Amino acid sequence: MAQKTALYQIHEKLGGKIVEFAGWYLPVQYKNGILHEHSVVMQKAGLFDVSHMGEIFISGNNAQNALQKLVTNDISTMQNGWCRYCLMLYENGGIVDDLLVYKIDDNKYFLVVNASNADKDYEWICKNLQEGATAVNLSSQISQLALQGPLSHKIMEKLCNINELPVKNYRFTTKMKVAGYDCLVSTTGYTGEAGYEIYTANQSVAPLYELIMLAGEEYGLEPIGLGARDTLRFECCMTLYGHELTAEYKANEVGVGFAVKKGLGFIGEEALEEDAKYCRIGLKLIDKGIAREHYNLLNEQGEVVGITTSGMICPTVGGAYAMARVNKNCDLSNGVFVEVRGKKLKAEIVQMPFYKRINA
Amino acid sequence: MKFAKTHEWVKIENNVATVGITDYAQNEMGDIVYVDMPEVGRVVAIDEEVLELESVKAVAPVNSPVAGTVIEVNEELDKAPEMVNSDAYNAWLFKVEVTEESGELMSEEEYQNYLKTL
Structure with a gap:
């Protein structure tokens, strides 16, 4: 039985066409269709419910080393408040998942993983985590929205203290108020457009969603479904687990070399020495x-x-x-x-x- | 106009069947972006898959509600496949010179009732 996000009733009210995806009921599109929604995100702004994504926290005084053992990109050069795209590999170089690592501080990291892999990832992380670090899966408590498109900054300006908003790509701010709700906000996304990803507690996400939609009304903000999320990520050639990335494909075969560094000692690294x-x-x-x-x-x-x-x-x-x-x-x-x-x-x-x- | 359970509509005049998909079907499919038309001259059987409609998200087959020979395809849809979405009952897909008609076609009322059971 698939799960419902905290926004399920809002999607129904907005005319969302609900489908089952990665174990969740989510809208594939709303009334005007995928092509319309795609162009709204390119030209104005769109709001996505991506609460199905998994969130795993790694903490402890050995968190950095323990995490580096698990992911393919260099964690040591990250500063607090930075996000970095990584893969997580099996010993044979096949891909467990792709994920975003958020560095809160040296002893605390926040991982955002694919919904379909969240349980598998958590098991893998627990099984391979070094001493001095613990992993907690908070996926069921955290909701996520993505506000994407060229006008998303204008909308955020109305809802929060702009001095707190991250500016550069792949940065984030914890514990900031958006429309009065506690959120973590990052300048990340899966559309190729400028925008934000906003994490908050399940109980806050429905009123937060409504307030963002209201603030965005004057800018033409619309709700966007999974269909346009896929066409947008496809057009800018972002990889999707289960498609470009799988357990059977090795990390050096999938065209994400920018996120797979050498000499870090992560699980699966040795398997990549062989030519792709x-x-x-x-x-x-x-x-x-x-x-x-x-x-x-x-x-x-x-x-x-x-x-x-x-x-x-x-x-x-x-x-x-x-x-x-x-x-x-x-x-x-x-x-x-x-x-x-x-x-x-x-x-x-x-x-x-x-x-x-x-x-x- | 008559309707098939697989959501095609068919209009038969002077032994020529004009076939399209219903408004329900286009709505289910979402934005249609390509119609993979059959060859003119192809002989088709009742309920045989004749072409594929491609929406942004999926591929869906369209069956022939009649047996016969394909004599024309709607070439306008090559440039404007979205017409199937905007005007499903005028955006016909193909025409068949009929040798036999399916015995299971529904009237509009029957089709509307059928949709309620889905």
């Missing part, structure tokens, strides 16, 4: 059609050389795109194709991200 056999590429379809996830990637001779991991249309740039996992040693000089229901559709390799906002 696969890489992640971006594709644009030249032939008419749409490539979705898990379609075969073919070379000119029709041999399978890889698989698409996500694929759909890019609403902003137009056209059908895909991300794919491809064998590094295959020769695609005579063209690359996607097999769509038995048809071989011509594609071309393009740069990722497919869309990048000008002031990113």
